[in-house]
Amino acid sequence: MPIKTWELDPNFKNEIMSEAGGERLASCFQCSTCTLGCPIAEIVPGYNPRKIIQMSLLGMRDEVLSNPDLWICLICQTCTARCPQDVRIADVMGALRRIAEREEEAGKLKIDSPRPLFDKAFQHQLKKFGRLYDMGLAMEYYPKKEGSFIKGMLAMMKDYKDFGMRMFLKGKMGPLGGGSPVKGMLASKIKQKDVMKKIFEELGEEGKEK
């Protein structure tokens, strides 16, 4: 479909370049090295980081921010390592994801991926305990992803029943796992949890709203 030049946002590239990680966007000269080495592009038809960069430079703000492909980047850094222009594509994608999340929070966009929910649940667990708590993360993420507690638990069981049992039998998670009677089953908490709270409140997305 042709680009509607009158709908382009000439300021979009500046918006990205003022976001941490997005600074080097304008150095791209469209060589496609990022896409040729991308392991996702090998599996998902049409996935094209070069195109996302060019659309960003042109100012196709809505198309870029609502593109579900932003959320299947692995941050594996292959593109960043190979880019001859040091665009830091993996970091640019991160900057785009954060802008998209803010747009969604402002009610201007609907993100077509459960990944922001997962990242938020992870950060929430981290803020609460100071360490990753696998089971707590799954219990928080699945209900949000599925839209209800019951549906969430069913989906979690479908994905993780066998895995959980395997980890339990190997003594990694569950009542007898992890070198202590309840490791993995209960959260491992750090003493200075208050510092985690301060970090997220001062620097995280919550801090920005203040």
Add this chain to the structure above:
Amino acid sequence: MSVNKLAYYPGCPSEATAIEQHMSTEAVFEKLGVELVEVEDWNCCGAAEVEDPRVVYALNARNLAIAEKEDLDIVTPCSICYYNLERSNKALRADEALRTKLRGIDSSLDYNGTIKTKHVLDVFVNDIGLDEISSKLEKKVNVKVAPYYGCYIGRPPETAFDDPDNPVLMDKLIELIGGEIVPNFNYMKTVCCGGPLMMTRGDIAFDMARKILDVAKNAGADCISLACPLCGMMLDGKQADIEKALDVTIGMPVVYITQLLGLALGIEPKKLGLNKNAVDTKEILGMVV
């Protein structure tokens, strides 16, 4: 040997899904005569899920500051923790204003930028050294290995400590302990395992992990060796799920490099957590002579 004491950052999976990596790391360093002092009350590095770099820097400033108080460089067995520690260390060293800002948030984030951050592979090969390790070997680990490095050992350039396309540190250790590197696996060494998408796009993650497992199997490997707990969760922990979902049979043992090295150093398999890997490792144990 230029190193005898290090601060140890185990990372969150060390308490659950990658406990065998934690056990084998501690056992190997003990045998090599390097004392590990666990970073007291360490917190999560932010993994791949905390995307805002400033939050990552703050989270890691706390861990770095704790090690700095002991005047010890930090070592971690996890590639993602290493990436976050190292990039935070670099950012904090270079940016006085950032350090001041973090100090203002909490005194525990007061880091002066005086220590180094290292991945275990880097410490084994470049600090302790192959000669020193060689002098302590007790057994030959006669296995054919597909050395899988994943993302953060050779990438991104500013934190990498090995080649981005053909890393060799793990290969060197495997050859040192009597193992053989399988041919035709090199091009998979650094292709992402799919781990970061496991919870949100499991279908893509399974396809990616399966490729690595298939290539290792076709190359005739007895096992895959790793240096990252997320790769471990994907290739070992989820292997049976991948087999079921994609209707394939793989049966490929996956071990941490610290487990293989531990076997060569004559450490008891149980102390290396070799009974905790999801895919059975008994066949590997039979190849240690």
